[in-house]
Amino acid sequence: MSADSRIERLASVLVDYSTDVQPGQLVLIESSPLAAPLVLAVARRVMDAGAHPQTRIAVDGLTETLLAHGTDAQLEWVNPARVEDYERADVRMVFEAEFNTRSLSSIDPERLALAGRARERLRDRYLERAAAGELRWVITLFPTYSAAQDAEMSLAQYEEFVYGAGRLDEKDPVGEWRRFGEDLTRLAEWLDTKSEVRVISNGTDLTVGVEGRTWIPCDGKENFPDGEVFTGPVETSLEGEIHFSFPASFQGRMVEDIRLRFKGGEVVEAHAARGQDFLDAMLAMDDGARRAGEFAFGMNEAIQEFTRSTLFDEKIGGTMHLALGKAYPESGGQNQSALHWDLVCDLRSGSEVFVDGELVYRDGRFLPGTY
């Protein structure tokens, strides 16, 4: 048994609640070796459920080696075994457990984009199977020194933060997530009836069309921890400008103080105080990279701090986020791209959100009685 019972509880939530593993299923577990205690705890739980765990363990430095030294043909090579993984798996679990979140900082963004485009169909296939109900997936994070450092915390403090955000300190984490899920479902159902969202904040006045799209309540099934509602906005609808007060991290890069102007759904102007080249390279990845594939409200009140990890930052209670690139098919979004880059905007002070012209949200909270 693991010394840390929170890991056992996390394993139980991931297997029994998030992905609801069934006997005979093929369960992929993708992780770095730093999350070994979680991998073993989850594998044990998967075995107990009568299913078949298959691990895919990353090697520190390998991606960096490929991106730094590989030829274009090597960067674009897609391993047939990974194609088969996503074709055959019933469940896919991903544990983020970085050795060094900045190990790709010096890689030419063009090469990152090349590798990203080559793997687009791989990602699209598992999202397609997920949308069709053939595959369940969940991404979580296992606390490492690297992530704690990014969060400007000690490892012990960061563990408290991570497990707290997952309600794993509670007696009945699954019960907590079900109750939270019910609230998010009510919000999503209410938003489903709406056509337009307008966000006003410091440096931000953005209008987003959502008519006919489906809002998805995120209750710990595909991300853990979780706590957001999102949809795929109407591709041509975004108008106005948005200022992302939090730095945006992506593939080990930090881009600070991003300002985007949208016209007809497309980014027509993009500025960053730091990381302009990287921002430009990502926007130029393909046609869909200049359009939003996701619009969402972060609703997890147990996450209050920005920690430079998208998994947590996008759920901070009182924020919204917008992802450039690929839309999730189940939201009704059509946008296609190799990119899916979540950018988070803090709405906790001096902000208002109007839905179909009605003020429903102020300073990070929906107004009482809204939904």
Added chain:
Amino acid sequence: MTDPRVERLGELVVNYSLELSEGQVLRIDGLEIGAPLALATYRAALGVGAHPYTNLSLDGLLELMLETGSEEQLAYISPVQALEIESIDALVTIWSEANTRSLTRVDPGKHSRYIAAHRTLSNRRWERIASGEMRWCGTLHPTLAHAQDADMSLEDYEAFVFAACHSDKENPAAHWSEVAESLGARAEELGSVRELRIVGPDTDLRLGVEGRTWLAADGKYNMPDGEVFTSPRETETAGEIRYSFPAIFQGREVEDIRLRFEGGRVVSAEAARGEEYLRSLLDMDDGARVLGEVAFGLNYEIDRFTRNILFDEKIGGTMHLALGAAFAQAGGENSSGLHWDMICDLREEGEVYADGELVWKAGEFLSEPVVHA
């Protein structure tokens, strides 16, 4: 900080052992503790324009399977593994362990059933290797666990491993090319032998090798390497043998094994320690009681027993005989989920006769092989 000896070992395996070329797909297997060598191998494979990828497991996962797996789970082969074994061009196995005894207490019957169930994969792998569709090399990254088994410090053990591979020197491939030439000549010479007789303490064993091909293990399939081997005729082994070194399989040690063969099959088996495990392996399947390999260990840089078959079977001056799966490329026909090498130390008083003629004494062949240009 990368160790140049590890980098050179990765390059040696990719360039010399596997002769990997542009566009080929290489899978690197092992446990995570061998990651430094996996990464060096990956880097070397990228360097030749190949498509490498790693397939590393974690210590504890196999134990979990063997402890908690149902019969259905033990026998499960994922469709992904089945596809991979059909499609990869090359495979490196890094045998490094975090704890060589982690499986000591698992149910041996269950372990045997797990191995037997995965035979379709291992058989297919050997088939593709034998037919030249795929290359394979097994090697090792030194770890604390292996150092401990060898009764050495990690630093000393690293020196031992890299010396045995010659990766502690510039251009180890040149050394292995010379070894290949010398072992090739020895193998050719043994090819004309019909019967081998091994004589030593409590040992007098006759093996039929007529018509079988002797192969030079010159660093292509194992690194380090240094042996000549064949698969003996399946029905002719007769007599008895006593193994002075402990025989280890899947982390379990069996001491002082004595086997008696009749008509090619083990008819009695005793061990001073681990006899029950020995018997369970002999009963794994029909081929487990038949020899699949006989070999001379000829790497004289490996001069001590370190409880690791990769090294022990090549100790200069020893012979080893493996129960179970034979090598098709040697003309062997025995099929089994088992391939268990047991080493016999002949350095003190061993003798080997080839068709009645004394050819080996006290750990050395009596004459140099003639190298045919």
